Amino acid sequence: MPYEFEEILETIKMTEIEHFDIRTVTLGISLRDCADRNLEVTKQKIYDKLLKYGKNHVNYAKEIEAQYGISIANKRISITPISIPFDAFKMEEFVEIAQVLDKAAAEIGVDYLAGYSALVQKGFTNGEREMIKSIPYALSSTKRVCSSVNVATTKAGINMDAVNMMAEVIKNTAEMTKDSDSVGCAKLVVFCNVPEDNPFVAGAFHGISEPEVVLNVGISGPGVVLDAIREAGNVDLQQLSEVIKRTIFKITRAGELIGRNVAQRHGVPFGIVDISLAPTPAEGDSIADILKAMGVEDVGAPGTTAALAMLNDSVKKAGLMASSSVGGMSGAFIPVSEDQGMIRAAQSGNLSLEKLEAMTSVCSVGLDMIAVPGDTPTTTIAGIIADECAIGMINDKTTAVRIIPAFGKKVGEFVDYGGLLGKAPVMSVRNLSCEKLVMRGGKVPAPMRSLTN
Amino acid sequence: MRFTEDELRKITLNAINDLGEKASPELVKKVVASAVSKMQGPSDLPLPPKDQSIGRIILTAFGMNKPGVVSSITKELSDSNCDIQDISQKLMDEFFTMIMIVDITNSPKNMKQIQDSLNKIAEEIGFKVYVQHEDIFRQMHRI
Numbered sequence: 001m002p003y004e005f006e007e008i009l010e011t012i013k014m015t016e017i018e019h020f021d022i023r024t025v026t027l028g029i030s031l032r033d034c035a036d037r038n039l040e041v042t043k044q045k046i047y048d049k050l051l052k053y054g055k056n057h058v059n060y061a062k063e064i065e066a067q068y069g070i071s072i073a074n075k076r077i078s079i080t081p082i083s084i085p086f087d088a089f090k091m092e093e094f095v096e097i098a099q100v101l102d103k104a105a106a107e108i109g110v111d112y113l114a115g116y117s118a119l120v121q122k123g124f125t126n127g128e129r130e131m132i133k134s135i136p137y138a139l140s141s142t143k144r145v146c147s148s149v150n151v152a153t154t155k156a157g158i159n160m161d162a163v164n165m166m167a168e169v170i171k172n173t174a175e176m177t178k179d180s181d182s183v184g185c186a187k188l189v190v191f192c193n194v195p196e197d198n199p200f201v202a203g204a205f206h207g208i209s210e211p212e213v214v215l216n217v218g219i220s221g222p223g224v225v226l227d228a229i230r231e232a233g234n235v236d237l238q239q240l241s242e243v244i245k246r247t248i249f250k251i252t253r254a255g256e257l258i259g260r261n262v263a264q265r266h267g268v269p270f271g272i273v274d275i276s277l278a279p280t281p282a283e284g285d286s287i288a289d290i291l292k293a294m295g296v297e298d299v300g301a302p303g304t305t306a307a308l309a310m311l312n313d314s315v316k317k318a319g320l321m322a323s324s325s326v327g328g329m330s331g332a333f334i335p336v337s338e339d340q341g342m343i344r345a346a347q348s349g350n351l352s353l354e355k356l357e358a359m360t361s362v363c364s365v366g367l368d369m370i371a372v373p374g375d376t377p378t379t380t381i382a383g384i385i386a387d388e389c390a391i392g393m394i395n396d397k398t399t400a401v402r403i404i405p406a407f408g409k410k411v412g413e414f415v416d417y418g419g420l421l422g423k424a425p426v427m428s429v430r431n432l433s434c435e436k437l438v439m440r441g442g443k444v445p446a447p448m449r450s451l452t453n
Numbered sequence: 454m455r456f457t458e459d460e461l462r463k464i465t466l467n468a469i470n471d472l473g474e475k476a477s478p479e480l481v482k483k484v485v486a487s488a489v490s491k492m493q494g495p496s497d498l499p500l501p502p503k504d505q506s507i508g509r510i511i512l513t514a515f516g517m518n519k520p521g522v523v524s525s526i527t528k529e530l531s532d533s534n535c536d537i538q539d540i541s542q543k544l545m546d547e548f549f550t551m552i553m554i555v556d557i558t559n560s561p562k563n564m565k566q567i568q569d570s571l572n573k574i575a576e577e578i579g580f581k582v583y584v585q586h587e588d589i590f591r592q593m594h595r596i
Contacts, residue, residue, distance in 0.1 A: 069585035
């Protein structure tokens, strides 16, 4: 037999017991040719183009799922950051564009469409200001549209005016979606060093250097890594790193195979495989549990950052060996609401916002799906965003903030979205002001690291 | 053969130019239709894609050992015109595991249908049967 008994059983165990799946196949579609000075024509062009490329997306993914016997959890669409092609429009018109995107996403049958985005790390165009102002209205009047704004890069520094503006947008979005636990904020990400080929919603978009259409794939298997670490038992850290790498290598290879086949079925180029470990609210599919299995009592204990750093690094190393098309975030995600272990740690007080911030300096994203009290001042939210951007900017890595100032809720209460977004305990925020700092506005200049030429 | 919007526009413009002053909507439509059908030609008619999986699958079956397990699974496979290329089994106490490599290229069924019919059998005999494409294993375990 060409395969060992153990190898075959290992694969079956991964897919059937340990929740290994392809987390998302994301079809990136350029909308750069959809601009027209007439809004109605623009909307029709957007709708037609999305349907032209996207209409079979869900079916193709299902076919590949059936052909290979590996499940594909989500099928999604990403688009060109809409502030770029539609720069000439005003706020109300952007909202109408968001509604067309929502309609197209529903027609295609995807749960999220991402790319209601702008890149303003160095400054705003008029259209970008209008687009950012429209975000709360867009997110409160649509279901499937996800938004992101990049406010800082290592090359450009931090645009503090944009940070302040986004803090305001987040607060407004929370209020405008207060009837559904401020769910709008769960679909809104503020980035530093945003990757242009990330397949994971809500921060996905189809970067401006990307081709007309491209298919990216995000894999995920916290459960597989967790079981591998548990089985490894009491080994030293180098050996543990090997165990993680071996596991990630295998799932990356499977992910790339699936991605390439879906892309082939579409007849579009394959982009990247994002090897991020993305948790889900399902029991056992948790990054927190991996960190605990590595040896910390709970997430938030001293040592957590070191464990996460090693996990993240091992994931990247294995991914690089397994595929030459690794991209996106490719690391460990530590969203609070989407991870049972993180929820428990935050709820019991073991995990504070400050510790979480330290962890984000070594993980692949940032402060993700964090609920804070609804009366948190706007300037404090701006301060939290600025801190994350600083970590990303100085360390030349992606960081992001997806924070939910849960309208009308206090520490100890919950926001509960069900499904993949999960539920998050409202965490306490330090009651110290940074108003004078952030209201200075302007820009944090680009760091030493930006001068690499 | 399918045409993009641009190609159709070009054909239409050509037709209008050729017709010159005679061009009327009906006439243009007729000329364009005949041009398109000429370009397509009978041999270019799109064939419906064949709904069939190719290659080999790995079938794994687990359950408590009892007589007739292998025969009921292999009967289903032979009914579906699948070719069993390798088979290996282990018995640990009462727990029976069987792995087969099966070529499904000549089967009229696709992998999903094979999986569905095997699931029916598996339920009857109290077994778990998993079917996955061989490529997955090759990707994961061979460099």
